Amino acid sequence: MLSTNSGARDRIILCVDLDYFYAQCEEVRHPDLKGKPVVICVYSGRTETSGAVSTANYVARRLGIKSGIPIVSAKKILKDKSDAVFLPMDREYYESVSERIMSTVSSYSADFEQVSIDEAFVDLTNGSEGSFEKAKILGQKLKVKIYEGDKLTCSVGIGPNKLIAKMAADFKKPDGLTVIQPSDIKNFLSPMPVRQLYGIGPKMERQLKGLRILTIGELGLASELKLTETFGKNLGPELKRLAQGIDESPVKEREIEQLSRIITLKKNAETFDFQTEVEPLCDDISNRLKERSLACKNIGIIIITTELRTRSRSRTLNAPTDESKIILEECSKEFREFFETEDSIKKETARRVGVRVSNLASRNRAPGGASESNYTLSDFTNV
């Protein structure tokens, strides 16, 4: 066998990542925001300023505003900046902007995968005739088109797979374009700290530090046995492959697998009014299911406790449903069971409560992943 990559041919993948997306959307519709620190907030409604920062523009980031920090902390950091602007997140608007841009991006290849509201992959293998030079020109054209259409800048990465394309896009931001060819992978990845590898967060970084693995290069050379012991039989070997720049995952639209809504309660509670708190969540989920012609077979609840621990309960139904009333009934039972006092056991108090549905099914498609039976019309009608 002379060929080393029998079957799998070399690919050219492009990743596009819209820069500081929510904040940039606001700059576009309110141009006088440009140059000022702009902070996009998710207000929880507990107090006037309670909540967290969703994202911030680069003016604010340079001053130390990071996503996830409390709004109060951001206000403190920016207290001397009289021009700082705090805006509530307007998801509907950002979604409408995203929709237009994503339709432009998807026109670059039939193989398109949107991974979030502001990020997508396209497979340019055919469109570029296998040439990274041509792929780069396509990337430049895409950036121009997005800017002309919506006045938004983005960062583009091009590489032989999704992992490298994504990390290339992250390499120069904002408004960047980075091309990493197969021969560049080792020099690109090796010196980076492990934390920079997509999929490694603070917890894994800490564990790797314990194994004396600090750089992606070191991770790529690490003992597979050790990695398996530490991270499990799937994740261990996968980490090593990713560190070597190996990623065969295809660019492919994926079916949605779960829907959820969660809210912060005005006050911590051991019990609360389902009608006022949970019904709107169920209605919303029901509407989203109906929009997509989906029904769920599993209904669950999510509780974030006062100590910020996550709890969940879920149950599988006999028949799928998309009805708000049934979702509400089911999760109300689960909430009651969860909060029932069992003498010796300390009751937990909730800070946030939510509803999640999964095991989604449509009349047309088989349920995602599972080799389960397809659902029939009667499953939907006689609920």
Next chain:
DNA sequence: AACAAGGGTTTAG
């Protein structure tokens, strides 16, 4: 041994 269901953790944006 293989698989489903339920619950927890980690990551990303």
Next chain:
DNA sequence: TCATCTAAACCCTTGTT
């Protein structure tokens, strides 16, 4: 009171076939 919201992947345990 500092601590949002949505979605996916993986891990482990338990129970069934």
